[in-house]
Amino acid sequence: MSAEAAESQGVLGPLTRAAVFLVVRVDAGAEQIAKDLLADLPGLQRTVGFRSLDGGLTCVAGVSSAAWDRIYGVPRPAELHELPVFDGDRHTSVTTQADLLFHLRAGRMDLCFELETLIMDRLRGAVTVVDEVSGFRYFDARDLLGFVDGTENPTGASAARAVLVDDDGPFDGGSYVVVQKYLHDLAAWNALSTEEQELVIGRRKLSDVELPDADKPADSHLALTVIADEDGNELAILRDNMPFGRPAHDEFGTYFIGYAKSPSVIERMLENMFVGSPPGNHDRILDFSTPRTGALFYVPTADFLEDPPAPPQPVQDSPDTATADPSSLGIGSLRRSARS
Template sequence: MASRVPIEPQRVDAPLTQSATFLVVSINHSRAGAVKTVRTTLARLADLSKNVAIRDLAASFACTVGIGSEAWESVTGGLARPAELRPFTPIRGAVHTAIATPGDLLFHIRADRRDLCFEFERQLMDLLGDAVAVVDDTIGFRYFDVRDLLGFVDGTANPVGTTAVDHSILVTQQDDPAAAAVAAGGSYVVVQKYLHDLPAWRALSTERQEAVIGRTKLDNIELDDAPAGAQAAHKTLATVQDDDGTEHSILRDNMSFGNPAAGQFGTYFIGYSRRLWVVEKMLNRMFVGVPAGLHDRILDFSTPVTGTTFFAPAASVLAGLDSD
């Protein structure tokens, strides 16, 4: 029997941290050698991470890299494409739209210390140089007791435990036999940057806010679902089941961000999943509504200004990108 090549996933399930940087870049193909520079940098990412993490081993430093659909072939040198990897498709509901924005690479940088995120990004950009152009660079922070800026606990539905997390977010060889050598141990990643209309949200009573979210604000207790055919809460619309009624989870590591002086308040959504269709179905339920026309009312107060899909291959795949 042929031996299997060891699969070392990236740290997509790293602990929730106090700080994060979400860096999305596009490759500057007009610059000679840009793709080679990117591949070399990604192949050396583990060493770069260790160089920063060693400064405080208790700070839970981690960096996850995602590769976008349009950049997959050039960055990987033609490795097999994961079965579900495709560009983010805009979702147009009757009232709100989930827009698509460009991005070839995602760097999800996180730690309990902001300076470690800063230092890693500095060293990373020194290596990439003008081989890339920054599309978006958002600094996130953990707000109070894991709440978003709307005041509600965020991430309650995340899978708990190593087995549950791995089952929800890591692609298996059986999931994608045609690209198993590349896809196994990887994860699909969807990011969206939401801006909140806090004055309008705060004008709602606590009871109305709770009806929108589907949980109590103070103690995070789940409220009963609305009757079939009625307006569903966010927690219901964000719950995805397949045709057999099996519920599928994703791993969220959302972060608050903002600039009070500029009147900017938001949530950076990042979802990791073993199956891209799960995230896509969740967003379709939110923006189109169930039934159609009854969209997620959180969208009346939170507007997405980005939307991009990536695939985070195993660390062992990244390490081999500079082999030619």
Template sequence: MKADSQNVTDYTNDNTIFMVWDFKDNLDVKDVFSKLCKLLINLNNSVNVRFPVSRASCVMGIGHDAWLRLDLPGPLPKELVNFTPIAGSKHRAVSTRGDLHFHIRADNTSICYDMASAITDVLSPVAVSTEEIHGFRYWDSRTILGFVDGTENPQGQDRELFSMVGDEDAAYKGGSYLFVQKYVHNLTSWKELSTEQQEKVIGRSKANDIEMADDVKPANSHIALANVGDDLKIVRDNMPFGNMSTNEMGTYFIAYASTFTTVQKMLNNMFIGSPAGNYDRILDFSTAKTGSLFFVPTFNMIDDFSA
């Protein structure tokens, strides 16, 4: 990870809190945002000193409209836009508002809670929390659907290559594009499938996470459509979540990328299909409830924002 970059290259942790905040209308939010930037730097420094083995961090992303409202530097990151919905023949990737996104993680749940609480104390006078997901590691990094998630993630130094902006946008080098979707699973329908049928939906074996051979893997399997080439990868930090009382079980999809174009290609393959109509079969069991794009600035930029 570059010295001044936020922690977008770390591997998934045991506990995570994802928060999306939207600024209230007709309020001056710049002073609060300045305080928030100071807080973000403090939180990350503090947990690294107090809990050096907890792998704790808090990553902040900023949406397109918030960037403009806060009068942050221009021109904007080249691909920072409001996400446009993607409508396939059967399924839709929705677009939802998001001014600020926080990705809080640590081995200890208490650390996550305290960081979320501190952020809330600062933001609540001028903003509303529209989404809060408490993610957790499910067994050996599986989704609630029972399959291992993130096997195709880049490893080692490749995580920096695929997750951070490079010289192509020098003003924002070391930053990252952050795209998130909250997926809710229809577990009743999913459990009606046999293990063999589920494996054909995913494109991998369920027990030992082995990818199907190309001549066996269905063309509409998740693996076949979501992987768009070895030169076009993202760093996924997906986490499962679940609420028994509301029967809302799902996966919070979170992608850090050097370019949003890569994520866009993946989403087009999944929702429209490749070719068109050959959509990702997993969408018959997983519904995207949100969809927002953010930019993750470096700590140097956040320090400038706090002035």
């Protein structure tokens, strides 16, 4: 199936004013409930979205490595794995035990609320909620640090090439997505001058213009998160980050969500940020923003969700079949460290 033939879940949808990020673990024995809900999810989205045709409601569901075998029982996508922990000299990322991601987007929060309610009506008692964040568009697409977020997002055909799997395999048209919840120390951030903040980010705060290379510090966020291939071509991802917060609780944050055709692009960004490039040259934004969660998911096509392939029938071993040594099946460490 080609990326063009498969119906996407709406990964390439436009930025919206409101979003909900719901991450859950599927309880033991509830795999069929989760699978049935995922199959019905495109229909539930249409049901709610039809009530406001200009509301732009979409819902993207992702499945983690830990949940794929349990729910679908078919070979997993080639690059689906647990998100590594990136362990630097000063900062360490977080990997969260998670099974399913629901990324709800709309022009109005009530549409996200209604669809999330229908999802949880189906999953209540079958899942454990890991995290639930309601995001909002902040003025002219700025984060709570005051800078425009998502400036370098690809558009049109470039977005499809950057985000949708197209390796002529069974998972064409899907995507990979990484999520991280960051909390900001706004008191420390706001103690910096505007010029100091611009050196941390690598852009002008008001105009959003990128700093010249000669003025951009090597540990700025922009310098460390621009990834290129061996030929020097920049590798893009699609971000739909959202601010969130509870001022009465001194909670201010950014929910990072990045889609890509290969998770290796986002993982290289995270390694540069936390471990440093070169090691020790960590992203200065981490001195003010602390990760609280992190997970990697594969986003199947809507066609896959609605009509997943049947799992293969087990083959009965013959008496001569050798039993694999369990010790030979161990998984290596996922931790990427500046000290290894």
